[in-house]
Amino acid sequence: MDRERVVEWLEGGSVSIPKVLLKHYADIGLNEIEFLTLLHIHESIGSGNPFPTPIEISNRMSIDGTACSEVLRSLMKRGFLAIEQQDVSMMICEKYSLRPLWQKLASLMFETVHEEEEQERERSETDLYTMFEKEFGRPLSPFECETLSMWIDQDDHEPVIIKAALREAVMSGKLNFRYIDRILFEWKKNGVKTIEQARNQSRKFRQHQQPKQGVSSNEGTRKTTIPFFNWLEQ
Known part of the structure; x- marks a missing residue:
């Protein structure tokens, strides 16, 4: 085999596939044949052929042109692939668009993030x-x-803020819901x-209170009572 030809193959570049698509193509309803068909279209667009024929696509796969046409029709019907028109040298030409695929993938990601946030909120x-x-x-x-x-x-209080208010009540020795x-x-x-804002707020309020000091007659030493802010007096 001619080594130069092998080098040309290797220099032909690679196809960039989003990892999220590789991991989740089945989650958005694609089987392996459909996934590979879309990848070949993706590569063909990147190589300058935005509208490969079913025969051109099937020649790279283990299915024939008729089966490939059925796959393409199914992908368009189910909203994974679209055909758009473009103006090339004063001529209207058709091209494939993978935008519907990316939109479905983006929707899946948003739903996944939303579900994770809901689960975290429930926890x-x-x-x-x-x-x-x-x-x-x-x-x-x-x-x-x-x-x-x-x-x-x-009231739209975050659980972490409610926990902070509970700790504030415990520290103040006023453990009740009204407080x-x-x-x-x-x-x-x-x-x-x-x-951090909650801590600063509590610190700021306490700084406005005067420390209560008293003298113990038994020990003859000065004791300082740490003041706590009485939120119910506000």
């Missing part, structure tokens, strides 16, 4: 209920469960949306 909410029951040392009442749901669904609700109300009013 966060489950952890939230567990955390409340652990801190309260008992199962939550129906009213308390409803209040938690309202904080999430109606936590007031904390969340104040945070929302002040635009608190992250843990």
